[in-house]
Amino acid sequence: MKIATEGLAVDSVHVWRGDRHVLQGVSAEVHRGELLHVSGPNGTGKTTLLRVVSGLLHPEQGIVTWLGQSIVSHRTDYQAALAYAAHEPALKGDLTALENLHFSVGMKRRSTLQELRDALERTGVAACADLPARVLSAGQRRRVSLARVIAMRASLWLLDEPYANLDAAGSQLVSELLQAHVATGGLALVVAHRELALACTVRRLELNS
Amino acid sequence: MWTWFYKLASPPYVYRVAAALMPWFLGLAAVTIGYGLIGGLVFAPPDYQQGDAFRIIYVHVPSAILSVTVYTIMAVASAIALIWRIKVGHAVAAASAPIGASLTLLALVTGSMWGKPMWGTYWAWDPRLTSELILLFLYVGVMSLRSAFEDPARGDRAAALLAVVGVVNVPIVHFSVVWWNSLHQGSTLVTLEGPKMQSSMLWPLLSMLLGFTLFYGAVLCIRVQGEVLQRERQSAWVREAIKS
Amino acid sequence: MTVSAWEAFWLLVQRELRLSFRRPEQLLQPLVFFLIVTTLFPLGLSLQLSLLRDIAPGVLWVAALLSALLSLDFLFKSDADDGTLEQLALSGHGLTVIVAAKTLAHWLVTGLALVLVSPIVGTALGIPVGAFATMLGSLALGTLTLSWLGAVGAGLTIGLRRGNVLLSLIVLPLAMPLLIFGAGATDRAISGTNPAGALYLLAALCVFTCTLAPFAAAAALRITLE
Amino acid sequence: MSGGGFWYMGGYARYVWPCIGFAGVVLVWNLWSARRSLAAAKIRASRALAMAASEAR
Secondary structure, eight states, rough: OGGGGGEEEEEEEEEEEETEEEEEEEEEETTTTTEEEOOOSSSSSHHHHHHHHHHHSSEEEEEEETTTTTTTTHHHHHHHHHEEEOOSSOOOSBBHHHHHHHHHTTTTBBOOOOHHHHHHHHHHHHGTTSSBBSSOOHHHHHHHHHHHHHHHOEEEEEEESSTTTTOOOHHHHHHHHHHEEEHHTOOOEEEOSSSOSSSSEEEEOOOOO | OOOOHHTSHHHHHHHHHHHHHHHHHHHHHHHHHHHHHHHIIIIIIIIITTGGGGGGHHHHHHHHHHHHHHHHHHHHHHHHHHHHHHHHHHHHHHHHHHHHHHHHHHHHHHHHHHHHHHHSSSOOOOHHHHHHHHHHHHHHHHHHHHHOSSSSHHHHHHHHHHOOOOOOOHHHHHHHHHHHHHTTTTOOSTTTHHHHHHSHHHHHHHHHHHHHHHHHHHHHHHHHHHHHHHHHSSSSSHHHHOOO | OOOOOHHHHHHHHHHHHHHHHHHHHHHHHHHHHHEEEEEEHHHHSOOOHHHHHHHHHHHHHHHHHHHHHHHTTHHHHHHHHHHHHHHTTSSSOOHHHHHHHHHHIIIIIHHHHHHHHHHHHHHTTTTTGGGGHHHHHHHHHHHHHHHHHHHHHHHHHTOOOTHHHHHHHHHHHHHHHHHHHHHHHHHHTTTTSSOOOHHHHHHHHHHHHHHHHHHHHHHHHHHHOO | OSSOGGGGGGHHHHHHHHHHHHHHHHHHHHHHHHHHHHHHHHHHHHHHHHHHHHHHH
């Protein structure tokens, strides 16, 4: 069994929200070239788990390790190596799509505007590059946040409901991006309600109340 | 040596210790406050300047000193809770806040009552009283921040950080207020050349100070039990604790 | 080729400035509030400049503090609401860098603006031109200190329903020393005595706050982001 | 003790006794409200235990 020294491991994580025991001893693992599909009814802590894995939320018990080391002690290095796309596409309404990418991807790696335009091209929203994000539709905003994930070139993707607000073509695009990412040795942790028809090793994690 | 410190971190242990110590604190507090009041109001001679009005210091000085000490204890407990994630620290901080705030209010009221005969008005922006007033604002800030969050755990951590930031500012506030207005007569107890008071005046005051401190300990023991219970998940020991 | 903290800092400052200038009316609100509050005092008291000059430092400084406090609410709130704050927190740089950049940009856009407007208010309140240098200097130091204290307060009150009331309740007691030194310096400059003492104390307070507040504000953000 | 008895406090009775009285009020309030908050915490804890027990069944 590949020990989790070259991947992500979640080890019996417990989280309470007030009196609600949201995550009850959740454990999971995902290695290079693999995808972890997290599913389960609403309110069972899927987003909470993603926030714990991203290092935003400190679990009361249990630890998360990346490449064998706890993410708490190596927080900034770990967070530099991941791309997080939350349920709501995080865009500034007053900035254009290109500016949004420039100011968020630019925090992680030096990237030219052309690279960012190519990423927007890849997710089919090149036309909106110079439009303020507030005028974009929900689907277009989702595609811009996907472009951000691509442009960051992170090895670990944490995607919360990437298929939300997307049409058939959009969903197809997400599946292609995931497969391409995992094929090049990347890792992904995806929260989604629907079945993922992907041609790569997919681990399942079912969260129930 | 460290074992008692680690044991202090476990809620059931703190709950039991608090329940056991409370009667001792309360009893000793009653004795010392009783002696201090009798000594201060009956046996101590009137002050040559202020006459019998000076007897107000037997409640004003202990509550003023306690108000700052309790804030510091709250800040230290908060820092411990934040740094080492010990929930009991939050319980002690949450328990200390109302006690400290009430003592600050007591210091303010008695201070202004004491000021009336001396300055002719209840409030003359005296630096010591102004610092007490700002300390009361700091207490209110910490308590209202703690209760503003739905999730009590986050409320604890936010209030803890504010308490630590506040305690750093208490000396700054005091210095700036004193710099701003050095009207206040030097404090009779803590002065450079030592207390100007005769021993028959001084001992009751020290006894009142000890009494107030012990009283704080007693009330803290009661409140901490409640705060620990609140923060404790439905763990086994809570069932026995409630029965008693 | 990861980005160094310093580059990320300046990129974030550029982002904040660009965002602020995209909505200029939000910049004007604190300034107009500053002018309105200072206009209240002559109406409430009297129009003799001689009387106004006595209370001018206090009025100017209290109005500046309240206007700066008013604008502190936007420091993290808009980013927290649309989720970009999480992206910044996950940018691989410590929260301290994020908070430092946002607070500096916030001060450039609000605190400095108040300082630039203050000569108008000062003249209206009868402050002699001779005292302007001290007034501007002390206001600059004061608003910078307040921006840092406000960053801690704003960090603690993100996402709270009546957050801005609580923000004032938390920040104002901590801001009293800088009001004392700032108004004190301006008052001495008006009366012709040397304001150096108060200015040095204000500068010391400013340096003290600017070095410690980033860590406190970062810790505050970490708590509310959880 | 000069003029009047112990209660006269040398003419400052109007200030000394209210202070002592208010101090008493503060001390008693602290004890009372501490006991009340402990009792409330115990009730809440027992209710939470009962709820947890019923969920477990």
